Amino acid sequence: MPYARSSGGPAAQTSWPAVLAATLCGVAVAANVGKVAITLDLLRSHFHLDLLRAGWVSSAINSLAVSVALAFGMLGDRLGALRLCLSGLCVALLGGVAALFSTDYASLLASRIAEGAGYMAVAVSAPALLSAASTPRDRRFALGIWGAYMPAGIGLVMILTPLLTRLGGWQAVWLFTLALLAATAVGLLRFRTHYRIPPPAPDAAPILSSARQALGNPLPWLLAFSFACWSLQHFTLIVWLPTFLRDQRSLSPEWVALLSCVMVLVNVPGNLLGGTLLQRNLPRGYLIAAASVVTGLSAVGVFSPGLPDALRYLCCLLVSFTGGLVPSSVLSSTASLARSPRQIGTLQGLFMQGANLGQFVGPPMIAAAVAARGDWQDAMALPVGAAIIAIGLGLAVHRLERRQQRAQVATA
Incomplete structure (x- = not known):
């Protein structure tokens, strides 16, 4: 059965300021992750980086997360x-x-690896703090809110970067993210009394045994692969849209940043909607499957050159907004999957590894698809195929979740 917050039973009420403080920690590290991709041209010029070295600086955090996120959890x-x-x-x-x-280059890459370690530490631990600060009734919604941390952070730094770089180059962007990180650390300390997690019972299983128990359930793996399919779809858009607007529509950098930022940010209300629907006990597997149907059909519209640009952009927004149901469904699942607070980090690490896997394999697959005939329309198969796989995974999640719920009732 899902765990209670303390040895004395569930909390009397959710501390929403504490939930917000923990969520903002995720927003801060997400902004820290997203700043490099947006300022990469400035970094290349300042550090005299060739394309290969710039690629390593850009992908260092993602490569790290794919490798060791589960270990961090x-x-x-x-x-x-x-x-x-x-x-x-x-x-x-x-x-x-x-x-x-x-x-x-070496010192810049080393700093980026340190930022990546900090990002992973926050991403796998903050959900446990949200859970500790919320009642069982509100926990699904609180973790659904957590699912919006990545688009919120990346969108925030995307929309501010043009202004910040005019004021002080790439260094101004770094100073902004440093201030954001420091402010969220202060907020976390301010509400630390709301994050008390009960110590393990005297007869509790050791950490490795507890982790094996959590990972021995096939349901988290299905959810992690669902997350990978969604991140691949979203990352395809993040790569394609700025390139399309800049190279094929000759828009100014400000317009490219604004339209790309809006596309990323509409994922945030999608996550909030997912948290609300989960709070009303809609099955997460159905939410993943339904969202994937919409994102797959919308991706067809995005990569159809015969459609008007306004309609194609609307399809981009629809992919991002509807896709927000997936991270909220996946990341909130620890409310029911974790048998103790000591399993939350392990599960969040697995989900984080899945999300970064989609981002890791996406760029070379996109490049190969486009390079085959030199047409972005050929990239359509990638997000549509991922959506189709995610539909099947969502339905499998629903069937397995129902089966495990019936088994729990039978043994209760």
Whole structure:
């Protein structure tokens, strides 16, 4: 059965300020992740980077997350969520400061790896803090809100970067994210009394046994692969839309940034809608499948050159908004899958690894599809295929969840 917040039973009421403070930690590290892709041309010029080195700087965090996100989740279950989250914010701060003093490619890459470690530490531990600060009744919605941290952070830095770079180059963007990280660390400390997670019972299983128990359930794996399919679809749009607007429609950098930012940000209300629907007990598997039907059909519209540009952009917004149901459905599942607070980090690490897997394999697959005939229309098969797979995964999630719920009732 899902765990209670404390040994004395569930909390009397949810501390929404504490939930918001933990969520903003995710927004801060997401902005820290997204800043490099948006300022890459400035970084290349300042550090004299060729395309290969620029690619490594851009993908360092993603490569790290694909490799060790699950290990970070298990580390969080061992050290404690609050301690790991605060440590992650501090490491991200140190990485950002180091970048400001970097003089060459090696030091810049090292700072980026430190920022990546901080990002993973926060991403796998903050959901446990949200869970501790919320009642069982509100926990699904609170974790649904958490699902919006990545688009909110990336969208925020995207919309501010043109202004910040005019004021102080790429360094101004780094200073902004440093201020954001510091502010969220202060907020987390301010509400730390709401993040008390009960110690394990004397007869509780060791950390590795608890992690094996969580990962032995096939349901988290289905959810992780669903997340991978969605992130691949979303990343296809993130790669395609700025290129299309800049190279084929000759829009100014400001318009490219604005339209791309709006596309990313509409994912946030999609996540909030997903949290609301989950709060009303709609099955998460059906939400994943239904969202994937809409995103797949919308992707066809996005990559159909015969349609008007306004309609194609509307399809982009529809993909992003509807797709928000997927991360909220996946990330909130720890409310029912975790048998103790010590399993939350492990599960969130698995989901994070799945999401980054989609982003990791997406760019080379997009490049191969477009390079085959030199036409972006050929990239359509990638998001549409991922959506079709996600439909099947969503239906499988629903069937398995129902089966496990019936088994729990039978043994109760």
